[in-house]
Amino acid sequence: MPESLQSKAGPAKSAYRRGTEEPAIIKWLMIGTALAFVLLFLLLPLVNVFYEAFRAGAKYYLSSLAEPDTVASIRLTLLIAAICVPLNLVFGVAAAWAIAKFEFRGKALLITLIDLPFAVSPVVSGLVFVLLFGAQGWFHHFVYGEGGWMFRHHITIVFAVPGMVLATLFVTFPFVARELIPVMQATGSEQEQAALTLGASGLQTFWYVTLPSVKWGLLYGVILCNARAMGEFGAVTVISSKISGVTETMPLRIEGLFQASNGMPAAFALASLLALLALITLGIKTYVEWKTQRELSLGQQVVAGAEATHGRRAP
Amino acid sequence: MSIELKSVTKSFGDTTAVNNVSLSVKEGELMALLGPSGGGKTTVLRMIAGLEVPTTGDIFIRGQRVNDIPVRKRNIGFVFQGYALFKNMTVQKNIAFGLKIKKWKRPDIAARVEELLKLLGLAGLEKRFPHQLSGGQRQRVAIARALAPKPTVLLLDEPFGAVDAKIRQELREWLVHLHQDLNVTTLFVTHDQEEAMEVADRIVIFSPGGNLEQIGAPREVYEQPVNEFVAKFIGVMNVLSLEVRNEVASLNELGFPAPGLPDGKRLQIGFRPYAVQISPDLAQFRYRAILRRTYFLGIMLRVEIELPSGLTLRSRMTKEEYAQLGLHDGREISFQIRTYRFLAGENEPLGPEMHFKYQPPPNIAENI
Numbered sequence: 258m259p260e261s262l263q264s265k266a267g268p269a270k271s272a273y274r275r276g277t278e279e280p281a282i283i284k285w286l287m288i289g290t291a292l293a294f295v296l297l298f299l300l301l302p303l304v305n306v307f308y309e310a311f312r313a314g315a316k317y318y319l320s321s322l323a324e325p326d327t328v329a330s331i332r333l334t335l336l337i338a339a340i341c342v343p344l345n346l347v348f349g350v351a352a353a354w355a356i357a358k359f360e361f362r363g364k365a366l367l368i369t370l371i372d373l374p375f376a377v378s379p380v381v382s383g384l385v386f387v388l389l390f391g392a393q394g395w396f397h398h399f400v401y402g403e404g405g406w407m408f409r410h411h412i413t414i415v416f417a418v419p420g421m422v423l424a425t426l427f428v429t430f431p432f433v434a435r436e437l438i439p440v441m442q443a444t445g446s447e448q449e450q451a452a453l454t455l456g457a458s459g460l461q462t463f464w465y466v467t468l469p470s471v472k473w474g475l476l477y478g479v480i481l482c483n484a485r486a487m488g489e490f491g492a493v494t495v496i497s498s499k500i501s502g503v504t505e506t507m508p509l510r511i512e513g514l515f516q517a518s519n520g521m522p523a524a525f526a527l528a529s530l531l532a533l534l535a536l537i538t539l540g541i542k543t544y545v546e547w548k549t550q551r552e553l554s555l556g557q558q559v560v561a562g563a564e565a566t567h568g569r570r571a572p
Numbered sequence: 573m574s575i576e577l578k579s580v581t582k583s584f585g586d587t588t589a590v591n592n593v594s595l596s597v598k599e600g601e602l603m604a605l606l607g608p609s610g611g612g613k614t615t616v617l618r619m620i621a622g623l624e625v626p627t628t629g630d631i632f633i634r635g636q637r638v639n640d641i642p643v644r645k646r647n648i649g650f651v652f653q654g655y656a657l658f659k660n661m662t663v664q665k666n667i668a669f670g671l672k673i674k675k676w677k678r679p680d681i682a683a684r685v686e687e688l689l690k691l692l693g694l695a696g697l698e699k700r701f702p703h704q705l706s707g708g709q710r711q712r713v714a715i716a717r718a719l720a721p722k723p724t725v726l727l728l729d730e731p732f733g734a735v736d737a738k739i740r741q742e743l744r745e746w747l748v749h750l751h752q753d754l755n756v757t758t759l760f761v762t763h764d765q766e767e768a769m770e771v772a773d774r775i776v777i778f779s780p781g782g783n784l785e786q787i788g789a790p791r792e793v794y795e796q797p798v799n800e801f802v803a804k805f806i807g808v809m810n811v812l813s814l815e816v817r818n819e820v821a822s823l824n825e826l827g828f829p830a831p832g833l834p835d836g837k838r839l840q841i842g843f844r845p846y847a848v849q850i851s852p853d854l855a856q857f858r859y860r861a862i863l864r865r866t867y868f869l870g871i872m873l874r875v876e877i878e879l880p881s882g883l884t885l886r887s888r889m890t891k892e893e894y895a896q897l898g899l900h901d902g903r904e905i906s907f908q909i910r911t912y913r914f915l916a917g918e919n920e921p922l923g924p925e926m927h928f929k930y931q932p933p934p935n936i937a938e939n940i
Contacts, residue, residue: 447656450623453643454650455670456721465669469660 306532309525321523322530329502330510331530333418337506338486341425345482349433350475354467356434357441358449368438374430379491383424386496390414416498421506424492429485436478440471473545480545484538488531507531573635574599574757575620575725580629582615582782589615590782592629597725600755602748604762604772608805612782613761614653617727620759621650633724649718649756651728655710657702663713664689664698670721688716691753708739719754728760732767744771765806769794777802794844800915803842808874810885811842811915824881825859828912843912845874845888850907852897857906861885866894866901875899877907 278284311318321327352371356364374382389396394415414420448470452462468475490508497504505513511527514520575597582590590612597603605613618624620631622643631638638646658666667688671681689695692712702710711731718726731747732740748771751758762768768775769790777785777793779801786798797803800811814821814828816837821830828841851857861877864884873894875887887907889897899905 447652447654448658450643451650451652451656451658451717452669452673454621454623454646454648455717456644456647456673457669458644461673466658470658472660 303532306525306528309522310529312525313522317522318526318529321526324523326502326505327510327523327527330505330507330527333421333505334487334507336418337422337425338483340422341429341486342479342483344426345429345433346475346479348430349437349478349482352434353437353441354463356438358446371431371434374428379428379489380495382427383492383495385427386420386423387415390420415496416504418504420496421493421504424496425486425489428489428492429482432482432485433475433478436474436481437471440474441467444470473548477542477545480538480541484535487534573597574601574633575759576632576635577616577620578630578632580616580619580626580631582612582619582624583627588612588782590619590626591784593778593782593784594629595776595784595787597757597759600757602751602758602760602771602773604760604768604775605778606762606765606768606775606805607778608780609763610780611763611778613763613776613778614729615782616778617650617729617759617761620725621648621727622646623650647721647724649721649723649726651711651714651718651726651731653730653733655702655714657710657713657717659702661701662698663694663700663702663705666702666713667716667720669717674721684720688720691750692716707735708743711735711743715750719756723756725757725759728758730762731760732762732764740767747771769806775806777805779805797842797913797915800840800842803913803915808845808886808888809842810845810848811840812883813838813840824883825879826883826909840915841912842915843909845886847909847911848877848885848887848907849910850875850877850887850889850897850899850905852899852903852905854904854906857908859907861905861907863899863901863903863905866899877905 356368388394412419448466449462452466488508493506494509497509499505499509499513501513507527511524514524514527573596577593577595580590580593581588593616605616607613615624619626622641626639633646658669664685667685668681671684689698692715694712694716697705697709705713732743735743744767772790774787774789775793776787779785786793786802793802793806797806803809804811812823814823816830816833817835819831819833820827821839854860861879863875864878865876867874871890873889873891876884877887878884
């Protein structure tokens with residue numbers, strides 16, 4: 258509630274500073290350091306990306322984005338996100354549900370496992386799938402052997418799109434669950450129990466009570482999951498064959514263009530798109546937070562009003 | 573019988589929350605489950621609702637054994653301590669929830685919600701969300717929501733726990749009126765003995781460890797507590813541990829006749845503060861004491877008196893009596909104990925109630 262604190266302190270401007278406040282020099286030194294850091298390491302590079310992207314002119318910018326291989330990379334990135342986000346939404350809700358609502362043996366282990374993709378280097382995450390489905394991999398014989406299902410349907414995993422989807426799925430697994438667990442734990446299970454006493458089935462309870470009460474947390478998790486799915490480089494680069502127009506996502510394409518002799522402006526053009534995505538993500542996130550905050554404070558105002566008018570009345 | 577529990581026990585791991593409890597609730601009764609925290613009263617309520625499963629024993633609702641019937645098919649109304657309103661729904665949708673689930677027709681739902689809003693004084697609030705309501709309003713919404721599908725029984729867990737003291741009193745009276753209007757069998761959990769006494773037709777008293785100590789009308793448990801626990805839990809009671817000598821049970825200067833009891837036997841007696849009659853005339857009653865402190869409890873006063881041996885007893889009188897007798901702190905007084913009960917010790921039956929109303933105190937204890 259920093260807002261309410263400010264509004265309280267606002268009108269009573271006094272020469273004395275509160276006992277909990279630091280001297281002005283230290284305060285400004287801290288704020289200055291933080292601001293300088295943000296400017297130097299966050300804002301400047303971001304501005305630079307857009308500057309470099311548009312240096313060769315807007316016309317070149319657009320034409321470099323319209324290049325068929327680049328368009329294909331954008332399409333592939335969207336495809337991977339479109340597969341990974343819904344799947345992880347389901348996984349995340351299921352995992353958070355299990356952790357927040359039930360007590361069972363191995364719960365701590367499950368929480369650790371959910372966090373595993375955060376702890377493991379993305380490169381290792383990609384490598385894992387190469388080792389599982391690659392030529393010497395454990396699953397290779399089952400899926401690719403003469404009679405294997407994949408063999409008959411001409412589907413390959415490693416160095417192809419399915420492998421990239423798997424790797425992204427793995428890397429983005431924790432986001433939804435991580436966001437939901439605290440929200441679900443805070444909500445508790447009383448509302449769900451109330452729904453049960455009113456005759457609702459488990460599914461009805463989930464649909465009408467659980468899901469709406471965690472919708473903002475869920476949305477936030479989905480936003481983060483989506484941002485990571487689109488931006489993932491490490492895991493995807495290991496398992497991709499990096500064939501332009503076929504197995505290149507936006508981050509891989511940027512890397513490829515960047516390495517090419519005269520691809521710098523095109524690389525920055527595509528990078529600006531990714532950066533734009535990050536900004537949009539940030540914008541939505543801020544909106545979601547603002548919205549929840551506003552709902553809360555609005556509620557409190559109304560309660561205060563209701564108490565003033567109806568508080569004394571006999572119930 | 574609306575609800576019946578037969579030797580119900582509930583254990584969580586090694587701890588026993590409810591220990592071999594049998595009780596029956598009559599149709600239309602308003603019953604309080606009273607006890608200190610950890611007394612298992614909420615667990616009893618949750619087992620009736622089906623939110624907990626008894627470890628052993630059977631639960632019946634209207635004669636049907638419900639042990640294996642899931643919560644949603646028991647047709648009970650449950651009001652949670654924190655109300656557990658659906659935060660994302662308006663008051664109207666909260667109340668209509670159970671009806672929607674039960675597939676009532678739309679006009680019927682609207683009519684029922686309207687009826688409940690009126691009954692519970694919530695008219696005009698139907699579009700509000702729970703966070704836009706005051707504590708008392710939230711509770712009434714929770715009750716309306718529980719009542720909407722016309723439950724067989726209404727179960728309330730600490731219904732007045734989360735409301736501030738001023739609204740509490742109003743809500744108590746209001747619950748009594750609501751119960752009179754609807755006549756639905758109602759069970760509520762409370763740790764506040766005054767609340768239980770004021771509201772309930774009958775009170776069930778639990779002690780820590782989930783033991784049922786006594787069931788009875790408020791007057792019954794107040795005037796005839798079966799043991800020390802109930803005596804001390806319901807209202808204020810002076811409890812003394814006595815030892816018998818020469819057929820008199822005594823503690824310091826106080827003596828009570830104990831005909832036929834062997835020397836050395838230990839027993840306990842209890843008496844309410846109102847049984848301690850005080851007089852400023854030192855010759856009127858047998859015992860003497862000094863009035864140590866007066867507590868103002870509104871219309872009644874509680875008075876602490878200290879005997880020469882240091883033993884402290886509590887008495888109770890109206891302001892008028894106090895003024896008439898000309899009492900004040902530090903004054904020497906005489907007193908008698910008009911009524912007392914022998915309280916059961918562990919594994920011992922309860923003794924008879926002894927009345928000494930307006931009788932001169934027995935002489936035997938004079939010189940002890």
